[in-house]
Amino acid sequence: MAKLVLSLNGTVLNQRFVDQSCLTIGRGADNDIVIDDPLLSRAHARVVSIGDDQIIEDLQSSNGTLVNGRPLVRQILQHHDIIELGAHHLRYLNTRAPADVDLERTMLIRALPRDGELAPRAFAAAVPAVRAAKARLPQGYVKVLAGTGHHAVGAGIRLDRVVATFGVPGEQLFVIARRPQGYFLTHVEGTRHTRVNRQLIGAAPYALRNGDLIEGGAYRLEFRLEAPAGQE
Amino acid sequence: MRAFNEDAVAVDRAHGIAVVADGMGGHRAGDVASRMALDIVLERLPAKVRQFRAGARRPMPLQFAEQIVSEANRAIHAAARRQSGCQGMGTTLALALFHGQHVALLHVGDSRIYRLRGGGLQQLTRDDSLLRDQVELGLIAAEDASASHNRHLVTQALGIGAHVPLHLLEETLRVGDVFLLCTDGLSDLVEEGDIELIVDSLKTNLSLAASHLVQLANDNGGYDNITVALVRVVGPAAERRGWMSRLFGCLAFWKTEK
Numbered sequence: 100m101a102k103l104v105l106s107l108n109g110t111v112l113n114q115r116f117v118d119q120s121c122l123t124i125g126r127g128a129d130n131d132i133v134i135d136d137p138l139l140s141r142a143h144a145r146v147v148s149i150g151d152d153q154i155i156e157d158l159q160s161s162n163g164t165l166v167n168g169r170p171l172v173r174q175i176l177q178h179h180d181i182i183e184l185g186a187h188h189l190r191y192l193n194t195r196a197p198a199d200v201d202l203e204r205t206m207l208i209r210a211l212p213r214d215g216e217l218a219p220r221a222f223a224a225a226v227p228a229v230r231a232a233k234a235r236l237p238q239g240y241v242k243v244l245a246g247t248g249h250h251a252v253g254a255g256i257r258l259d260r261v262v263a264t265f266g267v268p269g270e271q272l273f274v275i276a277r278r279p280q281g282y283f284l285t286h287v288e289g290t291r292h293t294r295v296n297r298q299l300i301g302a303a304p305y306a307l308r309n310g311d312l313i314e315g316g317a318y319r320l321e322f323r324l325e326a327p328a329g330q331e
Numbered sequence: 332m333r334a335f336n337e338d339a340v341a342v343d344r345a346h347g348i349a350v351v352a353d354g355m356g357g358h359r360a361g362d363v364a365s366r367m368a369l370d371i372v373l374e375r376l377p378a379k380v381r382q383f384r385a386g387a388r389r390p391m392p393l394q395f396a397e398q399i400v401s402e403a404n405r406a407i408h409a410a411a412r413r414q415s416g417c418q419g420m421g422t423t424l425a426l427a428l429f430h431g432q433h434v435a436l437l438h439v440g441d442s443r444i445y446r447l448r449g450g451g452l453q454q455l456t457r458d459d460s461l462l463r464d465q466v467e468l469g470l471i472a473a474e475d476a477s478a479s480h481n482r483h484l485v486t487q488a489l490g491i492g493a494h495v496p497l498h499l500l501e502e503t504l505r506v507g508d509v510f511l512l513c514t515d516g517l518s519d520l521v522e523e524g525d526i527e528l529i530v531d532s533l534k535t536n537l538s539l540a541a542s543h544l545v546q547l548a549n550d551n552g553g554y555d556n557i558t559v560a561l562v563r564v565v566g567p568a569a570e571r572r573g574w575m576s577r578l579f580g581c582l583a584f585w586k587t588e589k
Contacts, residue, residue: 149470150461151480175471175478205355205441205515207421210486211464226462228522229477229551261525261547264532274533276543278550287536 101153101176101193103146105134107186117153122146124184125158138162138185146176150208153191155182237324239282239307241265241275246318255323258282266316273315275307275322282307282322286315339365340512340558346377347429349560351442353514355488356411356420364407364422364490371403372426383430393435393501396428400437400489400497407490421488425456425512427562434510436500440485443518445526446502447509447534452527455500459487482519508564509534513544516557520548530561537561 101117115122115132122131127141134143140160147154153176157164165183166174176182182189239258243250248267250256256263258277264287266272271289275282283304286293293300293315295307307313309324340351352368354361379395390398403424411417423440436444441458457463461484465471471479489495509530517526525547533540541559548557 147470149465149481150484152465152471154471173471175475175480177478205353205361205423205483205485207355207419207488207491208461208481208484208486210459211461211468211470226458226460226466226476226482227473228519229482260528262529262532262543268532268535272535274539274543276546278546285539287533287539 101148101191103132103182104190104192105132106188106190112187117146117148120148124189125160132189134184134187136185136187139187143184144182149211152176153193155191236277236279237281239275239277240323240325241313241320242323244312244319244321246316246320248317250318264316265318265320271316273313276304280306282324284313289316291315339369340560341369341373342560342562343373343377346380348373348376348380348426349429349510349512349562350424350426351512351514351558351560352422352424352489353440353442353516353556353558354420354422355485356417360411360417360420361422363410363417364420367407367410368400368403368422368424368489371406372399372424375399375402376428380428380430391435392428392430392433393437393499396426396435396437397497397499400424400426400439401494404489404495405493408493411490419491421490423459423485423514424489427510427512429504429562429564432504434502434504436498436502438498439495440488441515441518443511443513443515445511445513445530447511447527447530448505448507450527450531452511452523452530454523455502456498458485459498460485482515504564506564509537510562510564511544512560512562514556514558516553517544517548517559520551520553520557534563537563 102114103117104114105112123142123145124130124132125141125143126134126136126139142158143160144155144157144164147156154173155166155176156173157171163170166180176191178193180191241256243252243254245252258275262274262276264272264274271291272287273293274285274287284295284300284307285304286300295305296312307322311322313320313322342349350369350372352365354365356364376399383392411420423442425438425442425444427444428435436455438444438456439459441460443454444456445452445454461481462476462479466473466476487495511530521544526544529543530540533543541561544559545557
C-alpha cells in the first residue's frame, strides 16, 4: 500500500498509509492529514486513489502545492515524489514497482461512476501509448545515386522515423526500419528483388552497414550512418 | 516472467472474420478464457455467415455476431464458476465481420480496432478501461496518461458476468481501407502516429506490416503479449458472392519472451 511520510527540515514527523479513496490535507483539524503550518490553507490539497493511481490535487490553496519543485493542479504521483506544502514535505512511497504491475497484466476493475451517459464525442480522447524513451541512435541517411520517383537524384534523405519506404506501393517497394540495433532493409513487394551491394537479399531483414549500395524500387541508393558533410 | 501466452488471434478469410482476444486471470486461466472465446466464435460464426450469404435476411451479421459473442461470454462465465483454478477468468475481444460492403465490429475490454482510410488512422473502438474513464471524465489529462499505473485495468471483459455489455458498430467499407485489430500490448507501446505510418507504408504487404508493428512494440519495451490482425479491403464493391474472395486477410502472432 502506498504511504505518505511527513517531514519538516529533514525530520520525520509522521506517516500515513493511503488507506482510503480520498485523503484531505490542510491546516484545518478536520483534514485526514493535519499539518500545522501557517503557509497552508485550511483545506489545502487532497490525494485521490483511482485504481493503482494516487492523484494529488491542489484545492486552490493560497500558496499552492509543489511536487518535486513544480506547482501543480492535479498530478499522478510516482514512487519517491516529494509534495511540498509550505515548509513541510510529504514523501510519496509506493513500493509496488512498475515491474510488479506488468506481471499481473490485464486485470478487471469496476468502472468509474458516470453521471448519465457521456455525449458521444470524437475518438480523439483515446488513451495514448506510453511515450517510448527516445534513445540516441546513430542517424542514418540514404543518398539517391540514380533512379526516378518521389526523390530526386542527389537528394539526401534522413531516416528519422520508424519506417521509410522507397518505390511505388503495389508495384516495387522496399522498407528501411529504424531500430535501436540499427537500420534494417526488407523487400516489401515487386518481382525485381531488392539488392544490397549487387547481392539479392533474402526475405529476412538485412542489417544495413555504412556505405551499403541499395538497388530497389527503381532507385539506386547509398546508405550512410552519419550525416554527409555539408548536409544538415 | 510468463512462459505462456494469454493472447489469441484468428483470421477466417473465407468467412470474413478477424478476431483478437487477450485473456486475464492467473494460472493459465486467462489463456483458457481467450481460447474459449476464439473457439466459440470460429465454430459458430461461419455457419451463420453461410446462411446470411445464402439469402437469409435476418438476423443481420451484427446481430448474430452479438448473439455468438454473448454465448461465448456465458460459456466462459459458466466455466469460471465450474472449474477450479478458473475463478475470475475473463478475456477482452475485438471482432470484425466483413460482409458485403460493410463490416460489423464488436469489442469488449481494451483490445482495439483501428481503421486506416486515405492515409489516416482512426480508432473505432473505445476502451473499457479505467484509464479511458479517467481521461474522459477529466480526472487526468490525456497527455498525463503515460504516468498512470492503471494501464492494465479493464472495466469489462467476457466471462466476468452472466451478461456483459458489448460495443457494436457497423461501418461501410471503402476500397483501400485497412482494419487493424490489436491487444493493448501494441497500443500501449506504439504511438498512433507510428502505427499509422507503418500500416500506411506497408499496407500492400500486411504480414510485413504486422511484423514491423510487433517489432516496434518490442523495441519500445514490450512487456505484454502483442497480438495484431490486419485486413485490407482490396476489391471494388461487387455482388455479395464475389466480394469475400476479394478481401485479403492476414495475421501475425507474437509472444513475449521476456
